[in-house]
Amino acid sequence: MAIKHETLADALQDLHELQEQGNLVVRSGDILPDRIKALRSAGYIQPIMKGWYHLSDPTSRPGDTTPWTMSFWSFVQRYCENRFGTDWILSPEISLGLHAGINVPPVQVLIQAIKGSNNAIGLPAGRSLYDLKVRTLPPPERRMKLENGLRVYNPAATLIQMAENCYQAHPEAVAALLGSYRDVTPLLRMVVEGSHKRPGGRLVGAFRHLGMTVQADKMAEGMRRAGIDLRIENPFTGEGISIVPGSPPISNMLRAIWHRDRIKVSEILSAPTGARDPATVLEHMDDVYTHDAWHSLSIEGYRVTKGLIEKIRKGEWAPDANDNDASDRDAMAAKGYWNVFQSVRGVVETSLRSGGPVVVGAHLDEWYQDLFAPSVDAGILTPAQLIGYRNHPIFIRTANHVPPAADKLMDAMETFFELLNEEDHPGVRAVLGHWLLGYIHPYPDGNGRLARFVMNAILASSGYGWVVIRLEERKRYMQALDAASFGGDITPFAQLIEEHLQHIR
Known part of the structure; x- marks a missing residue:
């Protein structure tokens, strides 16, 4: 029978091999139960929810958010792949922050999944996941997969599908994404194909608010030519937001x-x-x-x-x-x-x-x-x-x-x-x-x-x-x-x- 330090050594070897594969989270079944127990006792992993753990540091001080924060998006990706396969996508609102370069774990991550159960799952540090059951996912041309494996709405679909209150709740992130468009053709094409009347009108008003007159005019003219009844509205509140058209979102x-x-x-x-x-x-x-x-x-x-x-x-x-x-x-x-x-x-x-x-x-x-x-x-x-x-x-x-x-x-x-x-x-x-x-x-x-x-x-x-x-x-x-x-x-x-x-x- 292996003594305690031998069990921990074997467990650390298993953990190292998982890390070499790019895993920042551990699922029950990845490592034998007695080794999971040894890693937890030594402080090398911490629980996320039943059957899931994130990497930790035995020397971490109380209140240190680093281990969980650095594992957060890895957990979201792996949990969703494990539970839903490829039939899931992060909501447009979550996609917005990721496209703008915001890596901060949000209070709640909304996942759209065909096998969703309309259920909230509590996570450490006051975070949660909500898996929303949907009949269908957006078509492939509106989706993309980030380098870290997260499945999101692409930038154009994000701007069209996101909730209107994003313009007030996250104005800098929306402005950052809108400001990246030198040419609005991809955005206009998606608006026309989906006959997105109200989102299109908001986009025209938003471009004008940002001083992007060329982009606003092209959006408006393209929608009119497609027979869409254009009603322009400015979804932003307050004064103009400073951006440089064509610059990266960050x-x-x-x-x-x-x-x-x-x-x-x-x-x-x-x-x-x-x-x-x-x-x-x-x-x-x-x-x-x-x-x-x-x-x-x-x-x-x-x-x-x-x-x-x-x-x-x-x-x-x-x-x-x-x-x-x-x-x-x-x-x-x-x-x-x-x-x-x-x-x-x-x-x-x-x-x-x-x-x-x-x-x-x-x-x-x-x-x-x-x-x-x-x-x-x-x-x-x-x-x-x-x-x-x-x-x-x-x-x-x-x-x-x-x-x-x-x-x-x-x-x-x-x-x-x-x-x-x-x-x-x-x-x-x-x-x-x-x-x-x-x-x-x-x-x-x-x-x-x-x-x-x-x-x-x-x-x-x-x-x-x-x-x-x-x-x-x-x-x-x-x-x-x-x-x-x-x-x-x-x-x-x-x-x-x-x-x-x-x-x-």
Whole structure:
């Protein structure tokens, strides 16, 4: 009879083989019952519902949403395939979010299936699945299968079939998808083929609301020529939404959110009144460095003493001569922080002397490489590993927000730099620059530190001062960022930064 540790070893081997096949969830029957029990006891899997488990991490902290979040869509896909075969599809409303690049698990996933039972299934973290019984699925030309195996309505069918209240409930996602159309021919063809009078009228009005006159006119003329009684209505509410016609959905969504939130931030932040002469600003940065480095690194979970920070400031950290220094993870993080601070200091000085704004796009990759240069020196990373953006999914501990997929990063970061360059309010640039870099999470690690450097480089060069987010504020800080990313409310984060700026004054 196998002893406990042997059972666990065998179970981990089974789990590894499932992972190699791309599975992030385990179903009863994939692994023997006693091995399932061993994996659960050791914390390597957690239950989703009866007979289903998601991968977990034995070292996960309470409240860590990462294991379930990263497994969510894999579970939806595998559960549906197991139960319904290929005769299922996610609702148009769920399809909308996925097409717009939103990976956040919704509160309820609505599945349309021929063998559905009109039944809701409870899932962890307050999520659920509802399998709606339908007589038929949409025709093949209105469906598509995503790379992760999820079956969805294609973009045109999504815009036609989705509920009208999506225009009010998810305006940025709808605008992002509409804004991707340079040519509305696929959309018009589907409207005419299905005689979709009301959805077509809403689409014409929506295009006009977005300033896409060419697309609106082509839709309207095509419907009239097909004999459809066109009644145009604007399904959006409020002011126009900023998009660039023909841009990818992720780009348009970020642009729409930025222009929605910039007004709120500009109303919360007071005007800059601090010093702008280089000597005074740089002296303040030098004075606050130790305090800032300790708190910023501690927020990320590093255990860095102020003595270590001073040791690095004085150039006394010697990994080439001291094995302890070379293997000290916390010391490497502190040295990387010092590297970036020095680079940011130089950028701020140049900005103050020239009178021009900090151009984040010219420096961000260098700051990322500076941050992890000590890991390269120690042989932990190679220089090539620090080039470019992440090529895998990433998840934020304790947060509901899920950053965009890796294949959307180039478009997202290009838009990020454009928005920073276009914005004329330095406070808005700083606050939304911090938030948006965290929202995108372009790098495998270091995103939080880099977001704070981006914010402070802009603030310090614009007469605001350097903001230190303290370790004791971590919970409020993270909740404020998640409220902006997941809840669409930038106000808590803007208020937090304004409180710090008032204190500096």
